[in-house]
Amino acid sequence: MNGKPDPVLMDVTVSWNEQGIGTVICQSKDSGMQRIEEQLTRLRTRLHTTDMALLEEKELAESRLQEIRERSAPFTSLGAQRGLVSLFGDLNEAKVEAVTGQLLRQISTNRTAELIMDFTPLTSVEEAGVSRLKALIQAISIMGIPVTVSGVAPDKVRALKGLLNDPEIRFVQKIQDVI
Known part of the structure; x- marks a missing residue:
């Protein structure tokens, strides 16, 4: 808020007192989202690395199977x-x-x-x-x-x-x- 041009993700909570006056509490979610984005990026990188390792293992297994067939x-x-x-x-x-x-x-x-x-x-x-x-x-x-x-x-x-x-x-x- 505070006049920022970029949208900000927030949790908004409203609580009412006995006089009917509401209090709005806005809590920024940017740090939480950033943490989730970083975690997601790490997981994607790990998945890509695992996929490449599995592909290499598959190619090695196919190569060995072909060698066994030839022999x-x-x-x-x-x-x-x-x-x-x-x-x-x-x-x-x-x-x-x-x-x-x-x-x-x-x-x-x-x-x-x-x-x-x-x-x-x-x-x-x-x-x-x-x-x-x-x-x-x-x-x-x-x-x-x-x-x-x-x-x-x-x-x-x-x-x-x-x-x-x-x-x-x-x-x-x-x-x-x-x-």
Whole structure:
């Protein structure tokens, strides 16, 4: 008040006495509001910092998951231009997508003439993963490399039906049958 041009936030209290005379008490809220604004600013800064930390953690977790996917289908050279790929864990679209480029490079680098895919370590199979794997096997076949699949567990046969009907893929029960 006191002739200030800027509006001021105040608590206004009116009390009346017995004669009907009112007393108006005005108490400035600026210091309280300023304290609340400062607290809100600190909370926003803290939230932003926490968001950035969570984003960095998420990116790190995604990077590590991608690395795990890439390592879940290691290529082993068996000599005499033969290669072995053991598929570990879940056969899903993301995993096959993650290992495709690396696997094709290793096949080319090692001048692989025959590839064995061991399904023994698979824990689960998704239809999208089978479709992606079928496309990968077709790419390998186009390179002129025959593919043999071993170790298909009885509980995975139904899920792998998309591969079982492919005439380009040879199936054996045990890896020892082909090595």
